[in-house]
Amino acid sequence: DAGVIQSPRHEVTEMGQEVTLRCKPISGHNSLFWYRQTMMRGLELLIYFNNNVPIDDSGMPEDRFSAKMPNASFSTLKIQPSEPRDSAVYFCASSLGLAGDQQYFGPGTRLTVT
Amino acid sequence: GESVGLHLPTLSVQEGDNSIINCAYSNSASDYFIWYKQESGKGPQFIIDIRSNMDKRQGQRVTVLLNKTVKHLSLQIAATQPGDSAVYFCAETYAGGTSYGKLTFGQGTILTVHP
Secondary structure (H helix, E strand, O other), rough: OOOEEEEEEEEOOOOOOEEEEEOOOOOOOEEEEEEEEOOOEEEEEEEEEOOOOOOOOOOOOOOOEEEEEEOEEEEEEEEOOHHHHHHHEEEEEEEOOOOOOEEEEEOOOOEEEO | OOOOOOOEEEEEEOOOOOOEEEEEEOOOEEEEEEEEEEOOOOOOOOEEEOOOOOOOOEOEEEEEEEEEEEEEEEEEEEEOOOOOOOOEEEEEEEHHHOOOOEEEEEEOOOEEEEE
């Protein structure tokens, strides 16, 4: 089993540029989660989907952040325009469902905005 | 200026000792709890979980204890090994309302195991 796949693993970009992070959940999993991890704030949930539908996006910092899940095997997190304070590790996780199901995390994308 | 980050609790143990990592959770309605292990440069990895109708659950070398009265969760690792060195997170959720399925993570504890 390939596990959750994220790309790119590392991204360095300049302030103002658009950044797109990608995630492929584990096949058969119906729920997908985007998290952000920083030294300042720890691990924060940004948004999660169930059956490709966004359920809760209250953790999305501001309108510069958007996430989509066009099908069961792919999701994107986009930041436009990016700012230095967006520098963090972004994790994608997936689970079978929502009702107390274990979440499997991907390796993360380390984003640096200069 | 210098940024201020989270000051994570730390636990240092000798190889072979037992380790106990504690977590205080915030929501008395939470009914599902998970412990995750995160090694440097990797995503969090599931260790063990427990539901609110239990107060103890055992896995391989790990035990989770839940005290709902004082909203406290602990992770016990038996015969700790250098490979157990990592940051350990507790997480909570409850199957109700608009937060259904949403995990809230604790700040984490750094475990260092000395050979």
